[in-house]
Amino acid sequence: MKICFRNASLLDMVQGMQIKENMQVWTEDGKISFVGTDASAELFLRENDVTFQRIVDCKNNLLMPGFKNAHTHSAMTFLRSKADNLPLQEWLNHLVFPAEAKLSEKDIYALTKLGILEYLQSGITGICEMYLTPDSIAAACVDMGMRCTLTGGVNNFSQSVDDLKRWNKELNKMNELIRFVPGFHAEYTCDKSLLCEIAGLAEELKTPVFAHVSETRKEVEECIARYGMTPVAFLDSLGMFRYGGCGYHLVHLQEDDYEILKKRGVYAVTNPASNLKLASGIAPVSRMLKEGIPVAIGTDGPASNNALDFFREMYLVSALAKVREEDPSAVSGEEVLVMACKNGAYACATPDSDCIAPGKNADMVLIDLTQPNMRPLHNIVDNLVYAGSKINVKLTMVAGRILYEDGVFYTGTEQEEIYEEAERIANRILG
Amino acid sequence: MKICFRNASLLDMVQGMQIKENMQVWTEDGKISFVGTDASAELFLRENDVTFQRIVDCKNNLLMPGFKNAHTHSAMTFLRSKADNLPLQEWLNHLVFPAEAKLSEKDIYALTKLGILEYLQSGITGICEMYLTPDSIAAACVDMGMRCTLTGGVNNFSQSVDDLKRWNKELNKMNELIRFVPGFHAEYTCDKSLLCEIAGLAEELKTPVFAHVSETRKEVEECIARYGMTPVAFLDSLGMFRYGGCGYHLVHLQEDDYEILKKRGVYAVTNPASNLKLASGIAPVSRMLKEGIPVAIGTDGPASNNALDFFREMYLVSALAKVREEDPSAVSGEEVLVMACKNGAYACATPDSDCIAPGKNADMVLIDLTQPNMRPLHNIVDNLVYAGSKINVKLTMVAGRILYEDGVFYTGTEQEEIYEEAERIANRILG
Numbered sequence: 001m002k003i004c005f006r007n008a009s010l011l012d013m014v015q016g017m018q019i020k021e022n023m024q025v026w027t028e029d030g031k032i033s034f035v036g037t038d039a040s041a042e043l044f045l046r047e048n049d050v051t052f053q054r055i056v057d058c059k060n061n062l063l064m065p066g067f068k069n070a071h072t073h074s075a076m077t078f079l080r081s082k083a084d085n086l087p088l089q090e091w092l093n094h095l096v097f098p099a100e101a102k103l104s105e106k107d108i109y110a111l112t113k114l115g116i117l118e119y120l121q122s123g124i125t126g127i128c129e130m131y132l133t134p135d136s137i138a139a140a141c142v143d144m145g146m147r148c149t150l151t152g153g154v155n156n157f158s159q160s161v162d163d164l165k166r167w168n169k170e171l172n173k174m175n176e177l178i179r180f181v182p183g184f185h186a187e188y189t190c191d192k193s194l195l196c197e198i199a200g201l202a203e204e205l206k207t208p209v210f211a212h213v214s215e216t217r218k219e220v221e222e223c224i225a226r227y228g229m230t231p232v233a234f235l236d237s238l239g240m241f242r243y244g245g246c247g248y249h250l251v252h253l254q255e256d257d258y259e260i261l262k263k264r265g266v267y268a269v270t271n272p273a274s275n276l277k278l279a280s281g282i283a284p285v286s287r288m289l290k291e292g293i294p295v296a297i298g299t300d301g302p303a304s305n306n307a308l309d310f311f312r313e314m315y316l317v318s319a320l321a322k323v324r325e326e327d328p329s330a331v332s333g334e335e336v337l338v339m340a341c342k343n344g345a346y347a348c349a350t351p352d353s354d355c356i357a358p359g360k361n362a363d364m365v366l367i368d369l370t371q372p373n374m375r376p377l378h379n380i381v382d383n384l385v386y387a388g389s390k391i392n393v394k395l396t397m398v399a400g401r402i403l404y405e406d407g408v409f410y411t412g413t414e415q416e417e418i419y420e421e422a423e424r425i426a427n428r429i430l431g
Numbered sequence: 432m433k434i435c436f437r438n439a440s441l442l443d444m445v446q447g448m449q450i451k452e453n454m455q456v457w458t459e460d461g462k463i464s465f466v467g468t469d470a471s472a473e474l475f476l477r478e479n480d481v482t483f484q485r486i487v488d489c490k491n492n493l494l495m496p497g498f499k500n501a502h503t504h505s506a507m508t509f510l511r512s513k514a515d516n517l518p519l520q521e522w523l524n525h526l527v528f529p530a531e532a533k534l535s536e537k538d539i540y541a542l543t544k545l546g547i548l549e550y551l552q553s554g555i556t557g558i559c560e561m562y563l564t565p566d567s568i569a570a571a572c573v574d575m576g577m578r579c580t581l582t583g584g585v586n587n588f589s590q591s592v593d594d595l596k597r598w599n600k601e602l603n604k605m606n607e608l609i610r611f612v613p614g615f616h617a618e619y620t621c622d623k624s625l626l627c628e629i630a631g632l633a634e635e636l637k638t639p640v641f642a643h644v645s646e647t648r649k650e651v652e653e654c655i656a657r658y659g660m661t662p663v664a665f666l667d668s669l670g671m672f673r674y675g676g677c678g679y680h681l682v683h684l685q686e687d688d689y690e691i692l693k694k695r696g697v698y699a700v701t702n703p704a705s706n707l708k709l710a711s712g713i714a715p716v717s718r719m720l721k722e723g724i725p726v727a728i729g730t731d732g733p734a735s736n737n738a739l740d741f742f743r744e745m746y747l748v749s750a751l752a753k754v755r756e757e758d759p760s761a762v763s764g765e766e767v768l769v770m771a772c773k774n775g776a777y778a779c780a781t782p783d784s785d786c787i788a789p790g791k792n793a794d795m796v797l798i799d800l801t802q803p804n805m806r807p808l809h810n811i812v813d814n815l816v817y818a819g820s821k822i823n824v825k826l827t828m829v830a831g832r833i834l835y836e837d838g839v840f841y842t843g844t845e846q847e848e849i850y851e852e853a854e855r856i857a858n859r860i861l862g
Contacts, residue, residue, distance in 0.1 A: 080810075080814065080818065081817060081818070082807075084763070087758075087759050121802070121803065121822065273746075276751065276753055277749075278759050279757050279758055279761070281754060281757075302818070307804050309804070309820060315743065319707035320707065322709075323706070323710050323711075327518075328517055328710040372850075373738050373740070375511070375853055376853050376854050378512060379512035387733070387736070388738075419807075426809060427807075
């Protein structure tokens with residue numbers, strides 16, 4: 001499948017944030033095969049025999065790398081707006097965990113598909129997924145054409161280090177859309193012996209590790225009471241992040257934590273909407289950037305957000321940093337877009353999705369600049385971060401396949417079928 | 432013009448938040464003429480001769496009162512993403528005021544139109560507008576079909592109490608879409624003598640007064656230094672709010688302020704996105720509700736937001752209250768929707784736009800429940816507030832006229848023409 005995008009305003013993000021006009025991008029077999037001016041492309045085409053299956057006239061709209069949702073639990077769609085107004089621990093123990101206990105692999109497959117529709121509509125081309133049944137989540141993503149990095153959510157009650165080993169072996173060769181990186185739920189749901197085992201696996205495989213870390217003040221206080229160290233310091237003391245990884249949330253950090261995260265090259269994945277809604281706090285994103293810690297962005301699951309809207313997350317990353325630091329210059333639009341597109345790709349262990357250049361993954365989004373929220377056009381990057389909306393997503397392409405265009409999904413599954421299945425599961429479990 | 436909406440899921444908001452299925456709503460001459468079940472309507476139509484110019488099949492989507500944007504400066508569209516990363520006072524004095532000095536009445540007419548497009552796309556059916564030239568703003572709203580309550584922005588440098596008198600007389604009889612309520616910019620831009628004059632006018636006309644109040648900590652501290660009182664207490668001591676009014680922002684309140692606001696029946700208009708972006712703070716919305724102060728919601732202008740997206744504002748009102756109070760049960764979705772639809776109508780002095788019932792203004796919005804962010808459907812109110820997006824706005828009707836439907840504007844002005852004019856003005860003024 002060879003597709004040509006012409007007449008594009010291109011934000012390739014190879015270097016800096018310069019937008020180039022009248023550009024052309026070709027995709028082939030899931031990769032980007034050409035990037036150049038319309039003029040140079042036309043010249044080449046006049047002299048060479050190239051056939052495209054589709055030519056997309058971008059009409060000067062903005063072609064850019066897709067957003068990477070670096071932390072989510074997609075199948076929690078079934079709990080959307082059914083678990084509001086509760087603090088994290090109560091929310092987890094009294095509502096989420098009992099409901100999740102009733103989920104089958106097949107349920108999670110179906111509910112993940114609902115999440116994927118929302119991602120595509122929001123310009124998300126890759127997700128990092130931590131949930132109960134990686135196999136069926138991977139199947140849902142492959143069937144819909146979505147790029148997905150899976151991680152384990154090992155804890156005292158479900159999943160095991162053996163599961164991590166198996167997934168690491170099997171899922172990493174399952175499909176080019178799928179990656180697996182070992183992970184566990186959080187310090188507070190894992191015994192020390194279990195955590196040591198996971199750290200041992202990380203050493204054995206020389207792999208990064210993903211986990212929820214320092215999401216709430218309570219979590220940090222209890223870890224200090226238990227081990228005399230913050231979660232960041234304690235996990236590091238076990239050798240957990242020797243090969244890097246992702247720390248989800250990282251809302252409550254203490255002075256020494258920054259140094260550890262930086263030294264270990266851990267990606268801080270911030271989830272601002274979820275942290276607000278569960279009243280967990282506002283992450284110190286500005287400080288993390290100053291310390292040189294790479295930050296990526298996640299929606300978290302739809303039970304705690306309740307949307308999977310990357311425009312909302314991007315706005316919040318910047319706006320919350322400003323109010324937290326009482327400094328309106330904290331965390332610029334450009335910095336947020338780097339987190340959303342590039343850092344997200346690295347955090348998800350899919351570095352080839354970071355920018356638009358020949359040989360890179362064809363994971364792109366076409367942004368509609370003809371909507372009123374994008375006008376005037378004097379600063380498109382800030383328009384995107386501070387005023388962007390799902391309404392601006394004209395087209396979402398993952399691995400060279402157009403999965404969403406002008407409000408219509410091309411994922412191989414009927415939208416209505418996904419909705420009906422999700423309602424059925426939600427009704428069965430929640431009554 | 433007689434229009435029939437059939438097959439609606441109806442959130443009429445007459446009382447509570449119950450959604451009724453298979454409902455029908457008729458509009459005629461700008462008003463709602465009938466609300467009942469589809470069955471009762473069909474029965475009536477069989478026996479009576481009624482001709483509709485248009486029948487809208489809602490297909491079980493949600494018909495509800497439109498959102499009221501209770502504080503904005505629409506024409507600041509020209510500064511969108513051109514004034515980012517600055518604190519309020521610097522932003523006002525070094526960027527906004529000098530740029531605004533170059534605006535003509537005609538410019539403001541044109542720039543307001545751009546704002547109106549964005550409102551309609553976000554389901555906003557009424558705005559409260561404070562900007563330099565109320566006459567040309569009113570003209571833009573009438574020409575586009577938008578409902579607008581105007582207020583004055585009197586200060587030491589522009590507008591006068593005589594202007595307020597004239598606008599109050601002329602604009603209140605200009606058009607049924609237009610209202611005027613006297614107002615001034617803020618305590619810190621008005622001498623005491625000017626404020627006394629405005630309070631005198633309020634007494635003379637027995638009218639509410641609208642103003643920015645206690646937006647920043649600096650403003651409050653300086654007012655205390657100047658007069659020994661908070662802005663709320665000082666303005667009250669002049670008799671400013673004897674007939675109620677609107678206080679915009681109200682981010683930094685002291686203990687006695689709550690009592691004064693409540694006693695005077697002042698509407699607190701909260702502008703969460705703007706307060707974040709300018710790093711002004713998070714308003715004590717939860718406390719205001721507990722004290723019985725009515726709260727409405729505004730986007731503020733697009734220079735400080737930078738969007739005019741009511742879904743973002745609604746989400747923020749609730750989510751920021753949760754993180755501010757460290758209480759995930761603070762400010763529910765239902766409370767937010769009451770602020771957005773009903774309180775907004777009262778704050779804007781357009782009480783007949785508060786709900787969907789016979790005789791009320793036909794200011795409604797049709798919400799698309801077939802988008803993935805609305806599924807499952809178990810709690811539509813929370814879905815709207817916590818997951819809603821412009822993408823869910825199928826149709827926006829103001830005063831019985833459909834001004835936006837399925838992505839197309841029907842405002843009597845070409846969209847492209849509005850964009851070109853806005854770019855021209857922005858380039859002229861900002862270079």
